[in-house]
Amino acid sequence: MSFTLLLIQCLNGLQYGTLLFLIAAGLTLVFGVMGFINLAHGVQYMVGAYLVFAFHQLTGSFLVSVVLSMVAALLFGLLLEHFVFRRLYGRDHLTQVLATFGIIIFLNELAKVIFGPATLSIQPPEFLAGSIQLTEQLRYPVYRFVTILAGLVVAALLYVTVTRTRVGMLIRAGATTPEMVSALGVDVQKLFMIVFGVGAMLAGFAGVIAAPIFAIEPGMGDNILIIAFVVTIIGGIGSIRGAFLAALLVGLFDTLGRTLLTEGLELVFPPSFSTQVGPALASMLIYILMAVILVVRPQGLLPAKGAA
Amino acid sequence: MKARTKITFASLAAMLAMNTALSSTALAEEVKIGMVVTLSGPPAALGQQIVDGFNLALEQNGGKLGGQSVNLIVEDDELKPDVALLKAKSLIERDKVDIVVGTVFSNLLQAIFKPVTQSKTFLISPNAGPSTFAGKNCNPYFFVTSYQNNQNAEVSGMIANEEGFEKVVLMVPNYQAGRDNVAGYKQTFKGEIADEIYTPLGHQDFSSELAKISTEGADALFTFMPGGMGVRLVKQFKATGLGDSMTFTSVFTTDETTLPGQKDAAVGFLSAGNWAPDMKNETNQAFVSAFEETYGYVPGGYAAQSYDTAMLIASALEKTGGKVSDKDAMRKALEAADFTSVRGSFSFSNNHYPVQDFHLLEVAKRDDGQYWTTVKRTIVKDYADSLHDECKM
Structure with a gap:
């Protein structure tokens, strides 16, 4: 494997990682x-993708649809919080899982009713559609560069917000001792709503920027939700820094694993065996990583301060 | 209170008795066809095409096939083998259907195959064509109107030979049908296989696979990525600019179910298939225009095969005078395949799998902005599947 190919695979891993981070950030904050265990978080990702598709049909401009979708995703998250999730905070985790699972089924079906079961897609804007020639054989799509960049910018913004602003301070305080924050006269209910809305918007944003790369279909958020949980666990629950590190780690592990593992096995075993075992092993890789981290460091890589 | 319950029960019993009496009189006049297809989850579009194709045939003939009234009962198998089995059993035992039409996916067909054929009910598959029932496990009650699963990949290998590809990369999802396609391709392709890549089923991001492919200097890619996977792969393939250096060939990846999502990215891509909506025969042109008018979208192979299935049943019912009860007569009538297929030539091999032409297809954009596949040229004529010799029936 040449150096450029390795570089490209790292870029791919980075891109996947930043996408995962956008989803896992909301999940880890809310939890x-x-x-609160919110299984419906993956559905927000799907909602984002469908929103950008719908707005793109209406307005014809990608950038305008991105902005509109983010506003709509935020509103949608707030509505869900107001009408459904608010009633579940006091309940046990099993009730939360059941209720949010119900929302997954409901929204997946709703997407099918409104947009039909077929796979939809949208084009990236014209000025991002090309690809950059890296070497004679290797090219990298401009749009993917932009998604990496967007992901990193959002991560930085989020980090600054959580560590440097008053709202961020309240969020961190609320995570450790919500009773004390409440006793100090802070409206915890409102704080929760903000956290939830922002989480939903981030997942929606992930769906928006993923829409031109992947296809838009009902149930598209279900698989990515599982990976987002893996990221949350590896990073340490409630920790933004942990989620960022874990998302990049999972992204790189998964991408490089899928290419390097089969090739690596071929050095030792016959090709027929390697093509059988390699792909199977590669798809297990991140779960093995999670298992190892759970054994070695059960609290996650960078646990939130104050959390037990 | 007690008396009231009694009365309720009595009236209920009376109602039930009346109901059965009614339905048994109705039974004598109509043929019941049960359909088991996938109508939920991401592949729902495929099942919908099959339902629509069959319904079109029914509508065109005033709810009748071969002069006989038909009662069509559609069931969703939810892409789960256990659900498919349950639905098939209830169709046979509760609804007492005469014919079962299904399924979209081969693994679901495996699940319902035994109970349906053992009850001596005819099972006609409008799409799934597993090789398992083509050879020595062929069955007198089982018919396939689509193809045998390996055939499309075999034809793809022939296409590669004709197009002069010397080095080809194969990429398929890591499950049975994916590996079957690789095996089928290798059977006929004479050049060098540069690499075999197996991705998880439902794979999202092909970027790392595509990067690897771009370094291998192959002439062509052969792939089998049905549904959403195909939409993602085609778009990502296009975005990397790989199309300049290699040809994209596939089966079930760029068809009428995925083209609305792939759009311009797929135009010019090649595939192998037994049918395309632009085929010039009269039956087909009438079918495609009627279908588009009724359902508002371009039919794919699934709809075409389903329409053919309905026409096949119609031709058989006409021969038997609308009766399915004489199983031998019905089987003979089905075997004759005395109908005009939208595919042009169509007949059954001794194993009840079709003998038909296979073509090189190319994706094109129509003048009205819709996308469809077109026949570029015919690759093999009257192609029977490779296992039919093993069938003793």
Whole structure:
């Protein structure tokens, strides 16, 4: 494997990682701050993708649809919080899992009713559609560079917000001792709503920027939700820094694993065996990583401060 | 209170008795056809095409096939073998259907095959064509109107030979049908296989696979990525600019179910198939225009095969005078395949799998902005599947 190919695979891993981070960030905040298990978080990703598709049909401009979709995703998250999730905070985790699972089924079916079961797609804007020639054989799509960049910018913004601003301070405080924050006169209910809305918007944003790369279909958020949980666990629940590190780690592990593992096995075993075992092993890789980290460091790589 | 319950029960019993009496009189006049297809989850579009194709045939003939009224009962197998089995059993035992039409996916066909054929009910598959029932496990009650699964990949290998590809990369999802396609391709392709790549089923991001492929200097890619996987792969393939250096060939990846998502990215891509909506025969042109008018989208192979299935049943019912009860007569009538297929030539091999032409297809954009596949040229004529010799029936 040449150096450029390795570089490209790293870029791919980075791109996958930043996408995962956008989803896992909301998940880890909602769970860390509110102690709330939200299985419907993956559905927000799907909602984002469908929103950008719908707005693109209406307006014809990609950038305008991105902005509109993010606003709509935020509103949608707030509505869900107001009408459904607010009633579940006091309940046990099993109830939360059941209720949010119900929302997954409901929204997946709703997407099918509105947009039909067929796979949809949208084009990236014209000025991002090309690809950059890296070497004679290797090219990298401009749009993917932009998604990496967008992901990193959002990560930085989020980090600054959580560590440097008053709201961020309240979020961190709320995560450790919500009773004390409440006793100090902070409206915890409102704080939760903000956290939830922002989480939903981030997942929606991930769906928006993923839409031109992947296809838009009902149920598209279900698989990525599982990976987002893996990221949350590896990074340490409630920790934004942990989620970022874990997302990049999982992204790189998964991407490089899929290419290097089969080739690596071929050095030792016959090709027929390697093509049988390699792909199977590669798809297990991130779960093995999670298992190892759970054994070695059960609290996650960078646990949120103050959390037990 | 007690008396009231009694009355309710009595009236209920009376109602039920009346109901059965009614339905048994109705039974004598109509043929019941049960359909088991996937109508939920991402592949729902495929099942929908099959339902629509069959319904079109029914509508065109005033709810009748071969002069006989038909009662069509559609069931969703949810892409789960256990659900498919349950639905098939209830169709046979509760609804007492005469014919079962299904399924979309081969693994679901495996699940319903035994109970349906053992009850001596005719099972006609409008799409799934597993090789398992083509050879020595062929069955007198089982018919396939689509193809045998390996055939499309075998034809793809022939296409590669004709197009002069010397080095080809194969990429398929890591499950039975994916590996079957690789095996079928290798059977006929004479050049060098540069690499075999197996991705997880439902794979999202092909970027790392595509990067690897671009370094291998192959002439062509052969792939089998049905549904959403195909949409993602085609778009990502296009975005990397790989199309300049290699040809994209596939089966079930660029068809009428995925083209609405792939759009311009797929134009010019090649595939192998037994049918395309632009085929010039009269039956086909009438079918495609009627289908588009009724359902508002371009039919794919699934719809065409389903339409053919309905026409096949119609031709058989006409021969038997609308009766399915004489199983031998019905089987003979089905075997004759005395109908005009939208594919042009169509007949059954001794194993009840079709003998038909296979073509090189190319994706094109129509003048009205819709996308479809077109026949570029015919690759093999009257191609029977390779296992039919093993069938003793």
